[in-house]
Amino acid sequence: MLCAPAWADTLEILGPSSAVAPDGFPVALVRKDAAGRPVPMGKPSVRADGAELRDGAAQPPLRTYVVVPRAGARDVVVRASVDGLEARARYVLGPPAAEVRLSLEPPAPVKGRDKEARLTVQLVRPDGTADDSGAPPVVRVSVGRVEGLERTGPGTYRARYVLPDTRYPEVAILVAFSAWPSPQSVHGAYGRVLVPLAASVNLPGTTEPDAEIAIDIAGRTFGPVAAGPDGRFRVPIIVPPGHRIGQGRVVDKVGNVRRMPIDLRLPPTDGLACVLQPQRLPADGVSQARLVCATSDAMGLPVEDARVTTQVRHGTLRGPTRSPGGLLEWRYTAPRTLADDERIEVAWPQRGPGSRETPALELVQGPVAESRIERAEALVHYGARTRVAVTARDAFNRPRPGATVELRAPVGAFTPPEEPRPGGFISDWTLPATGEATEVDLHARAWGPAGTEPARITVWRTDDELYAGVSDLAGLPVPEQPLRVNGREVTTSWDGTVPLGPARPATLEISHGVWTGLTRTVHVLGPLGPVFPLEGPLVPSDATVRVRLAPEIPVNVRLTVSGTRVTYWVEDANGQVLPGREVFVSLTGGERVEARVEGGRTSFTVRAPGPVSVSVADVATGVTALAEVRP
Missing domain, CATH: 2.60.40.10 (Immunoglobulins)
Structure with missing residues (x-):
C-alpha cells in the first residue's frame, strides 16, 4: 500500500520581482491551502528590515502593505509569520546607476579656436559596469548649449557641446541627471563637470613707438610683439578663466624695461548651473521634483560653501542638502492649485548678477x-x-x-x-x-x-x-x-x-x-x-x-411655462423653428393677455384664479402639446 503525501498550507509574500523605487512599493501576504487556493488567515506578524511598513487597502483574504524604504537603504527584507507558517522576501532598491560621468574632448576647449567639443555621458553602476536601465540623461549647461544627444552604447550617450559666442574666458558647468525608472521620475543619478573655457584674443593697446611688448598671464608669456610707429600693438593671448590682470613688459628702443599691470576688463561670469527633474508635475499637492545645482568659482573650481538662494511662487522647496564637489539639492513639491505662472528662481548673489538660473517648470492638470x-x-x-x-x-x-x-x-x-x-x-x-x-x-x-x-x-x-x-x-x-x-x-x-x-x-x-x-x-x-x-x-x-x-412626426409643437408666462412654437424634425404655422390654442379657464411674437415664438400671460390647462395644436397635422399653468 502506498500513502499519498500530506500537503500543508503555505504562506507567501507577493511583491515586485525587479528593482523597486525608493519611495515605496506594495506587497501582500497570502495563505494558500493544499490546492493552492487563497484562504483566510489569522492576524500575521510582519516586519521589514530597512523600511517602514504601512497598512494597505483591504483585499481579503490577502493582507496588503506598503513598504517605504528608509533613507540610504539598498535593500529591504520583509518577514512574516502566522499560524505557525513563515515567509521571507528580499527587494533590491534602485536606481541601479550610482554615478553619471561627463567628459569633454578636447577637455579644455578654447574660445576663438574651438567651436564645439564632444560630450560623453556614462551611466555607471556601483561595480563600475555600465547601466542601461534608466532614461537618457537630461543635460543642462551654464553657458553654451548641448545638441544631438544620442545613445551610442549600453549606458553611454554622446552629444555636441557648442561653445558660447562670447569672447571672454569663463567656466562652463555641465550637469546631467539620469532618471529611473521612467523619464519623469525624481529618482536617479546625477553628475557634473566643470570646464574652463579660455579665450584666444588679440589684445590691443598703445605704448611707445617701436617698443616691444610682452604679457604674462597665469604663468605664461605671450609676445613679444613690436609696436608700430604710432605706438599701437596687438598681442595674441590665451586668457584662462579667473585671471583678470596681466603683467605687461615694455622694452623701448634704447633697452629700457618698464613693467605694468594690465586690466583685461573681463566681465563677471556665470558660476551656477541647475537641472530640474522632472520638468512637468501634476498640481496635486504631493508630486515632487529634484533640483540639483552645481557651483564653480571664477577659476573653475567647485565651491563647497556657496550661499545659493531660491524662491518659488506657488509650490514649496525643501533644502538645500550639500554633496561633495559644490553640489546642492532641493526637493520641490507642487501646489494643489493650478497655476500657469509657477517659477523657480535660483541665485548666487556673491558670484555676481549673471549667476542666476530659472529652471523650466510646468504644472499640469x-x-x-x-x-x-x-x-x-x-x-x-x-x-x-x-x-x-x-x-x-x-x-x-x-x-x-x-x-x-x-x-x-x-x-x-x-x-x-x-x-x-x-x-x-x-x-x-x-x-x-x-x-x-x-x-x-x-x-x-x-x-x-x-x-x-x-x-x-x-x-x-x-x-x-x-x-x-x-x-x-x-x-x-x-x-x-x-x-x-x-x-x-x-x-x-x-x-x-x-x-x-x-x-x-x-x-x-x-x-x-x-x-x-x-x-x-x-x-x-x-x-x-x-x-x-x-x-x-x-x-x-x-x-x-x-x-x-x-x-x-411631421412637426413638433413646443410649449414652455415660466410662472404664468406661456411660450409656444412649432419646429421641424431638425429643431428649426417654423414661423407662421396655423395653430389652435385652448385654455380650460381664465384668459390670455399680453401676447407677443418674437422669432417665430409666441408668448402670452395666463390670467386666472386657479390652475389652468393649456393646449396648443398644429392645425395642419394635429400634433398637440399640453401644459399646466399654476398662477
Missing part, C-alpha cells in the same frame, strides 16, 4: 476622473435631431478641458464634440428617419487628454479580462507605448490601454519596451481573483443616460 452626460429631450422622435452635453471633471472636481470625448448609441449618429466652455462638450444626435418606439441608452466616454512621457504602468480588471495602461506622472494616458508581458510584445492603443486577456492564475511581468526599469509585477491567484496589486481603470467608465424614442 490630471486626467478626466468622472464624466456626466445630459440630453436636451427625454423623448425624441425618429427623424429628429437633439443636443447632447458631456461634462468632464478631474479628481479634484475641476473642469477638465482638452479631454477626448466619444459618444455612441444603438441608433443614429453624433457630430464631432465641440468644447464651447472648459470641460463642457456638446454634440448633435441625429436619428434615422423611421423606427419603432423603444428606449435606448446614450453612452459618453471621456478620457485624457493624452500624455507624452511614460511614468506608470497600471493594471486593472473588467469582468473577466485584465487590462494594462501607461500614464504619465499626472495620470494622463500615454498612447502607443510598447510593453512586454512575460516576453510577449504588445502596444497600448490611442487611449493608452491594452487588453491582456482573461484573468488566469499566473504571475505577469510587465515592463516598458524602452524604459526597461519601468515594470509591474501582477499576481493573479485564480480565475475569480484576487489580483494583486489591483488598481482602478486608467480610463473612467462610461456615463449613460436613457432616452425614449417615438415614431416620426
Whole structure:
C-alpha cells in the first residue's frame, strides 16, 4: 500500500520581482491551502528590515502593505509569520546607476579656436559596469548649449557641446541627471563637470613707438610683439578663466624695461548651473521634483560653501542638502492649485548678477476622473435631431478641458464634440428617419487628454479580462507605448490601454519596451481573483443616460411655462423653428393677455384664479402639446 503525501498550507509574500523605487512599493501576504487556493488567515506578524511598513487597502483574504524604504537603504527584507507558517522576501532598491560621468574632448576647449567639443555621458553602476536601465540623461549647461544627444552604447550617450559666442574666458558647468525608472521620475543619478573655457584674443593697446611688448598671464608669456610707429600693438593671448590682470613688459628702443599691470576688463561670469527633474508635475499637492545645482568659482573650481538662494511662487522647496564637489539639492513639491505662472528662481548673489538660473517648470492638470452626460429631450422622435452635453471633471472636481470625448448609441449618429466652455462638450444626435418606439441608452466616454512621457504602468480588471495602461506622472494616458508581458510584445492603443486577456492564475511581468526599469509585477491567484496589486481603470467608465424614442412626426409643437408666462412654437424634425404655422390654442379657464411674437415664438400671460390647462395644436397635422399653468 502506498500513502499519498500530506500537503500543508503555505504562506507567501507577493511583491515586485525587479528593482523597486525608493519611495515605496506594495506587497501582500497570502495563505494558500493544499490546492493552492487563497484562504483566510489569522492576524500575521510582519516586519521589514530597512523600511517602514504601512497598512494597505483591504483585499481579503490577502493582507496588503506598503513598504517605504528608509533613507540610504539598498535593500529591504520583509518577514512574516502566522499560524505557525513563515515567509521571507528580499527587494533590491534602485536606481541601479550610482554615478553619471561627463567628459569633454578636447577637455579644455578654447574660445576663438574651438567651436564645439564632444560630450560623453556614462551611466555607471556601483561595480563600475555600465547601466542601461534608466532614461537618457537630461543635460543642462551654464553657458553654451548641448545638441544631438544620442545613445551610442549600453549606458553611454554622446552629444555636441557648442561653445558660447562670447569672447571672454569663463567656466562652463555641465550637469546631467539620469532618471529611473521612467523619464519623469525624481529618482536617479546625477553628475557634473566643470570646464574652463579660455579665450584666444588679440589684445590691443598703445605704448611707445617701436617698443616691444610682452604679457604674462597665469604663468605664461605671450609676445613679444613690436609696436608700430604710432605706438599701437596687438598681442595674441590665451586668457584662462579667473585671471583678470596681466603683467605687461615694455622694452623701448634704447633697452629700457618698464613693467605694468594690465586690466583685461573681463566681465563677471556665470558660476551656477541647475537641472530640474522632472520638468512637468501634476498640481496635486504631493508630486515632487529634484533640483540639483552645481557651483564653480571664477577659476573653475567647485565651491563647497556657496550661499545659493531660491524662491518659488506657488509650490514649496525643501533644502538645500550639500554633496561633495559644490553640489546642492532641493526637493520641490507642487501646489494643489493650478497655476500657469509657477517659477523657480535660483541665485548666487556673491558670484555676481549673471549667476542666476530659472529652471523650466510646468504644472499640469490630471486626467478626466468622472464624466456626466445630459440630453436636451427625454423623448425624441425618429427623424429628429437633439443636443447632447458631456461634462468632464478631474479628481479634484475641476473642469477638465482638452479631454477626448466619444459618444455612441444603438441608433443614429453624433457630430464631432465641440468644447464651447472648459470641460463642457456638446454634440448633435441625429436619428434615422423611421423606427419603432423603444428606449435606448446614450453612452459618453471621456478620457485624457493624452500624455507624452511614460511614468506608470497600471493594471486593472473588467469582468473577466485584465487590462494594462501607461500614464504619465499626472495620470494622463500615454498612447502607443510598447510593453512586454512575460516576453510577449504588445502596444497600448490611442487611449493608452491594452487588453491582456482573461484573468488566469499566473504571475505577469510587465515592463516598458524602452524604459526597461519601468515594470509591474501582477499576481493573479485564480480565475475569480484576487489580483494583486489591483488598481482602478486608467480610463473612467462610461456615463449613460436613457432616452425614449417615438415614431416620426411631421412637426413638433413646443410649449414652455415660466410662472404664468406661456411660450409656444412649432419646429421641424431638425429643431428649426417654423414661423407662421396655423395653430389652435385652448385654455380650460381664465384668459390670455399680453401676447407677443418674437422669432417665430409666441408668448402670452395666463390670467386666472386657479390652475389652468393649456393646449396648443398644429392645425395642419394635429400634433398637440399640453401644459399646466399654476398662477
